[in-house]
Amino acid sequence: MNKIDSKVPKGPLAEKWTNYKNSQKLVNPANKRRLDIIVVGTGLAGASAAATLGELGFNVLNFCIQDSPRRAHSIAAQGGINAAKNYPNDGDSVYRLFYDTIKGGDYRAREANVYRLAEVSNSIIDQCVAQGVPFAREYGGLLANRSFGGAQVSRTFYARGQTGQQLLLGAYSALCRAVNRKQVKLYTRYEMLDLVIIDGRARGIIARNLVTGKLERFAAHAVVIATGGYGNAFFLSTNAMTSNGSAAWQCYKKGAWFGNPCMAQIHPTCIPVHGEFQSKLTLMSESLRNDGRIWVPKKIEDAEAIRAGKLKPTQIKEEDRDYYLERRYPAFGNLVPRDVASRAAKERCDAGYGVGSTGLAVYLDFAEAIQRLGKEVVEERYGNLFQMYEKIVDDNPYETPMMIYPAIHYTMGGLWVDYELMTNIPGLFAIGEANFSDHGANRLGASALMQGLADGYFILPYTIQNYLADQISVKRFSTDLPEFEQAEKELSDRIDKLMSIQGKHSVDSIHKKLGHVMWELVGMARDEKGLKEAIVQLKEVKKDFWTNVRIPGKKGDFNTELEKALRLADFIEIGELMAHDALDREESCGGHFRIEHQTEDGETLRHDDKFAYVSVWEYRGEDKAPVMYKEPLEYEFVVREQRNYKS
Amino acid sequence: MDKDINIKVKVWRQKGPKEKGRFETYALKNISQGSSFLEMLDILNEQLINEGKIPVAFDHDCREGICGMCSLYINGHPHGPDGEITTCQLHMRSFNDGDTITIEPWRSAGFPIIKDLVVDRTAFEKIMQAGGYVSVNTGGIPDANAIPIPRDKAELAMDAAACIGCGACVAACKNGSAMLFVAAKVSQLALLPQGRPEAARRAKSMVAKMDELGFGNCTNTGACEVECPKNISISNIARLNREFLNAKFKD
Structure with missing residues (x-):
């Protein structure tokens, strides 16, 4: 009855990947030259995959929407990358990294995939060092490590507060080399807008040249989606402005399954929204919670006075402050995981204790740390973050507490893939944040970089060969085939339809409405009533969009508004699927918090007996409800426990 | 304390690589000094779209100073008058009520213009x-x-x-x-x-x-x-x- 085959190899956990590699099919060098692979996206996953596949001898076509692969949003990751090197000799191992990741994901990820991730993590560090990534080092010349949330060991490698940048530039340099050697052909300022399927297999894409506005066809033997997550469905998020879910969504609409769409991560320490015209939210590194203390006023009248600008936080006496994380979670205090810290901030603000002009902010206070450590030490640890904060908010965090509030940061859900990172459409692969596979219901800090590079450097280049091995006699496809013709025509009609609306509202103004519905009803705390309301409201947003959007300019031109409109059309539908999935999952786990399902103390309450599965959604057509399949998560190696941060 | 300011922006407009460009001046009212420079341009574009005009094309992405996508020559300085930041990190509190701000693309033989403020x-x-x-x-x-x-x-x-x-x-x-x-x-x-x-x-x-x-x-x-x-x-x-x-x- 279950049609889902995750293709997890048999055998002990630690031997699965080795056994797979020993028995998989390979493609010989002469045949590699005859096979074309399209890789969409140039972030950590896309760039590392394109470069590696090119080196192996495949013909790679690599696409990105920016003017350079180096602009992909992986570049903005701050903190670090995890690996099980155990250089500090503090007891780390592949198994521990695996276990922490499974537990951090609230037991909603696939065991075999996560183990493999931990297994290849060490090779990533070796690879990056060889490329010239300037990781932080000790005086003895060896690599430095630091600790991060959700782990008892120091396993995070870092390059100042710019680890994502340095890792991406490493992958990008490998990609540059592959382009120079004609192993990869690069298409910048191109956006994939549709997937082409021939005889049930992924065989190409339709992409829009963003400079000329022309639709172009590209054929290949396999297509790899590495386009990141869909957090911008919330309009305001820590994602980049052009980060979008459209490539993955077009695959979904062509039959690819979508896994766990409701799983989105909300990061607790972002700079709060300041006004109506805010375009994005800026993340402040999780590391600040090591020394900063989070609080709001104890008295509601103090909170009101602060919001009215009549009182300053420094005027509130110590006994009138509520250090609510320390109060609720004595054992972990300010260092509880991201989901817990985010919900606690929302709870206080909803109860009327929020600060800032909007009341949607809490304090992150370093006064005690400055007293304990001295200003110099605090500056050494967090100077660059304090400076960034001051540039944006115009407040000096050494003198007055920072204000922070949670924001959407990462989506754990994504295209469903099997152990080989292939979707249910043969020849269509998804890697990095674009797939659903490794983080379950919550991702740990410093694990996104690890997963992107693991998929791109060390996993996909193996697994894709198992698929391509029986494609060697398949000749290159002509892009004149009716399948390409039809896909382009449908897309062209869709663009014409959008251009012809000529309504009254800008794309951004409708995107903001979508974001509002998503944040209020499908955000940090969800319940049945709200989610049903969200589904109704999202239908209205969709109708509003398709009748009232105004796209100036022409389609055959550099037209940012048209680009945004195409993405927004998909975000609205992604939002709908997120709401359906959240409604369906009647439990709380990781980043998915259902108000009806919490412990007496307000913590997440999983129902392993009913919901220990991946929800796998299938598109059934424009006005039809999608169908949900379940991929059971039968744990062979790990025992599920309730997470506890109190004692 | 951040205030709302009224400003004018003098923006380079150029339809395409081979078209002749020119400056256009636009007035903007009640811009919060707490908004970023690019948010000010978002507001300008919203205004232009509502007036049925073509919005200004400019490159931007991460809006946190790391992707390198944003550019702009602002009042004669790449990334504006403030030091050690990119355009996306520049805030309107660097400007005063009544200012006219000149915005140009990168101008260099190595970087031909694609449209308005976007260069190749x-x-x-x-x-x-x-x-x-x-x-x-x-x-x-x-x-x-x-x-x-x-x-x-x-x-x-x-x-x-x-x-x-x-x-x-x-x-x-x-x-x-x-x-x-x-x-x-x-x-x-x-x-x-x-x-x-x-x-x-x-x-x-x-x-x-x-x-x-x-x-x-x-x-x-x-x-x-x-x-x-x-x-x-x-x-x-x-x-x-x-x-x-x-x-x-x-x-």
Whole structure:
């Protein structure tokens, strides 16, 4: 009855990947030259995959929407990358990294995939060092490590507060080399807008040249989606402005399954929204919670006075402050995981204790740390973050507490893939944040970089060969085939339809409405009533969009508004699927918090007996409800426990 | 304390690469000084769209100063008047009520205009492809700690590696030289043992590509260093020259 085959190899956990590699099919060098692979996206996953596949001898076509692969949003990751090197000799191992990741994901990820991730993590560090990534080092010349949330060991490698940048530039340099050697052909300022399927297999894409506005066809033997997550469905998020879910969504609409769409991560320490015209939210590194203390006023009248600008936080006496994380979670205090810290901030603000002009902010206070450590030490640890904060908010965090509030940061859900990172459409692969596979219901800090590079450097280049091995006699496809013709025509009609609306509202103004519905009803705390309301409201947003959007300019031109409109059309539908999935999952786990399902103390309450599965959604057509399949998560190696941060 | 201000912006408008461009002036009312410079442009575009006009095209993405996508020459400075930040990190509190702000694209032979404020920086890609890497394939790499690297060397390499490839150095340079960009990459890799084997070849091929693409020469005016949002030092150019000359002497 279950049609889902995750293709997890048999055998002990630690031997699965080795056994797979020993028995998989390979493609010989002469045949590699005859096979074309399209890789969409140039972030950590896309760039590392394109470069590696090119080196192996495949013909790679690599696409990105920016003017350079180096602009992909992986570049903005701050903190670090995890690996099980155990250089500090503090007891780390592949198994521990695996276990922490499974537990951090609230037991909603696939065991075999996560183990493999931990297994290849060490090779990533070796690879990056060889490329010239300037990781932080000790005086003895060896690599430095630091600790991060959700782990008892120091396993995070870092390059100042710019680890994502340095890792991406490493992958990008490998990609540059592959382009120079004609192993990869690069298409910048191109956006994939549709997937082409021939005889049930992924065989190409339709992409829009963003400079000329022309639709172009590209054929290949396999297509790899590495386009990141869909957090911008919330309009305001820590994602980049052009980060979008459209490539993955077009695959979904062509039959690819979508896994766990409701799983989105909300990061607790972002700079709060300041006004109506805010375009994005800026993340402040999780590391600040090591020394900063989070609080709001104890008295509601103090909170009101602060919001009215009549009182300053420094005027509130110590006994009138509520250090609510320390109060609720004595054992972990300010260092509880991201989901817990985010919900606690929302709870206080909803109860009327929020600060800032909007009341949607809490304090992150370093006064005690400055007293304990001295200003110099605090500056050494967090100077660059304090400076960034001051540039944006115009407040000096050494003198007055920072204000922070949670924001959407990462989506754990994504295209469903099997152990080989292939979707249910043969020849269509998804890697990095674009797939659903490794983080379950919550991702740990410093694990996104690890997963992107693991998929791109060390996993996909193996697994894709198992698929391509029986494609060697398949000749290159002509892009004149009716399948390409039809896909382009449908897309062209869709663009014409959008251009012809000529309504009254800008794309951004409708995107903001979508974001509002998503944040209020499908955000940090969800319940049945709200989610049903969200589904109704999202239908209205969709109708509003398709009748009232105004796209100036022409389609055959550099037209940012048209680009945004195409993405927004998909975000609205992604939002709908997120709401359906959240409604369906009647439990709380990781980043998915259902108000009806919490412990007496307000913590997440999983129902392993009913919901220990991946929800796998299938598109059934424009006005039809999608169908949900379940991929059971039968744990062979790990025992599920309730997470506890109190004692 | 942030106020709302009324300003005028004088923006370069150009329909396409070969069209004739011109300045257009727009008035904006009640702009919060707490908004970012790019949010001010979002407001302008919202206004233009509501008036049935074509919005201003400009490049931007991460809006947190790291992707290098945003550009803009603001009141005669790449990334605006404030130091050590990109345009996306610039806030309206740097301006006053009644100001007229001039906004232009990067102007340089190496970066042709695509539309309005958007320029084509493909030349940087070509320079990188000419040699901005260490030639290693994926896999088969010795342990990351096999070669110790002195901490100060690693830190210097990191200083150079912080370049975001935005092109402000080229835009700031009266000669339109890309030396700071090239020097940052050459230095980063020359400082590390992993990059040494190819150091000479890298310096030669990146410089040759830069010359071929029409970027000007470096005359040590230092404007690039002053305007660089990431504080990349011109001492990297000295290091590049050293690498380059060494390579030439060996030839």
